[in-house]
Amino acid sequence: MSYLELSSLQKRYGNAVAVDDVSLSIERGESVALLGPSGCGKTTTLRMLAGLVAPDRGAISLDGTEITRLPPHRRNMGYVFQSYALFPHLSVARNIAFGLEERGVGKREITNRIEEALALVRLAGLGLRRPKELSGGQQQRVALARALVIQPSLLLLDESLSNLDAKLRDAMRHEIRSIQRSLGITTLFVTHDQVEALTMCDRIAVMHRGRVAQIGSAEDIYERPATRFVAEFVGRANVLPLARDGQGRATVWGQSLPVDAAADSDLFVRPQRMRIVPVSEPAGGDTARLTGRVLRSVYVGDHVEVLVEDGGHGQLTVEMPSGTAVPADGAEVAVVWARSESRIFAREAS
Template sequence: MSYLELAGLQKRYGNAVAVDDVSLSVEQGESVALLGPSGCGKTTTLRMLAGLVAPDRGAISLDGGDITRLPPHRRNMGYVFQSYALFPHLTVARNIAFGLEERGVPRQEIARRVDEALALVRLAGLGQRRPKELSGGQQQRVALARALVIRPSVLLLDESLSNLDAKLRDAMRHEIRSIQRSLGITTLFVTHDQVEALTMCDRIAVMHRGRIAQIGNAEDIYDRPATRFVAEFVGRANVLPIQRDAQGRTSVWGQPLPLEAPEDGDLFVRPQRMRIAPVSEPAGESAARLTGRVLRSVFVGDHVEVLVEGGGGQLTVETPSGTTIPMEGAEVAVVWPRAESRVFAREAP
């Protein structure tokens, strides 16, 4: 049995199913992301794990013991809320000490552990300030220190970076990952941001409509999506309708492109896996190829997005900056390895 086990968790709110038969195993010291759009059930799953919401069905075990019906204060889990939930009338030190005081830890031990926690999150010397006197990033660190100071068995992060600006969010991603690794603490991180999930966690559980659609490491999720939803939600993808003639031959944009595809299927290819080539260049046996015209190109820093139009559709190719881009209106070939093609059936809206 793994260190943390979620088995068949279900939660309903009236007729709405928020979480539907979610099972997940997490090893000790592992960091796992629950990734998905709003309403997919990820936060409800985290709150059931914390004991803030009671499951209608299923079980939760930690280190071999059943904790499904234990109250939150007996689970020894640190929870970092999206809003940080700091007490505005308390100092930073008192905010961090709150959980220790509730547990009856001796005052001298509290002071020592608070100082350790402040140093861990790089806030040494700021213990006597109030939350309103701190920046957003500093408040986020206080919330993290408060969760870590109790030495939790599991750290739970609920959209904890969403209130930060892009640059600070990027810095905090690496900082939290570094702390998690140095402490070896088991962590579940809820996010709708795929970059956070891909960079901060050992594995990612992609959630859709209350269920786990796929779980795996970053490469599995990005390069080998198991479902259409995962392919569309994680990363960017060109989605190209597949046509089939009376003989069963497949084509895209009216151009022959042999594919094993269902009757109603779409081709998914990552823009980064494609390249622009001269029309005269043959595809080769291991490559796929379409032709079209350059509609426009957009400089995006480290790469250029080239929009190519053909057969009534469009696709985007991401080309490294500095690469020579054909003029708008030029006819080009778009080439990619056949192994990078993913085909999924169309789904009803």
């Protein structure tokens, strides 16, 4: 049995199913992200794990013990809320000490643990300050220290970086990941941010409509999406409708492509896996190729997005590295990619 087991969890609110038959196995010391859009059930799953919401069905086991009906204070879990939930009238040290005082830890040990926690999150010397005297990043560190100081069996993070600006969020991603690895603490991290999930966790569980659509490593999720939803939600993709010509060959924009696809399917290709080449350059045996005209290009810093269209059939985007020659607007070009980069999914009903 894995360290943490979620078995067939379900939660309803009236007629709405928030979580529908979610099962997960997480190993000791592993960091796993619950990734998905708003309303997919990820936070409800986390709150059931913390004991803040009772499941209608299913079971939760931690380190071999079922905890499904245990109250939150008996689960020994550290929870970092999206809002941080710091007590504004208490100092940093008293905020961190709160969980220890509730557990009846002695004063001397509390003092020692607070000092260790402050050092761990790089806030040494700031124990006497109030939350309002701290920056957003420092408040986030206090919330993390408060969760870690109780030496939890499991660390739960609920969109805990969403209130930070982009640059600070980048820094905190690496800092939290470093702390998690150094402590070897099992962590479950709820986020809608793909970059956070891809960079902070050993595995990612992508949730959709209350279910786990796919779970795997960052590479598995990005390179080998198991469902249409995962392919669309994680990263960017060109979605090209497939049709059939008179000989039964798959076509896009009326041009034949060397792909195997059933009727009513769509072709998914990442923009950065495509290349723009001269129309005169033939496609190799393992290469797919479409021709079109450049509609426009947009400089985005580390790359240029080139929008290519074909008459009234549709458009696709190719990402080219900055500094490379970009074809002029209106130029006729060929777009090529390796056949292995193609992903085909059934078309959804409109």
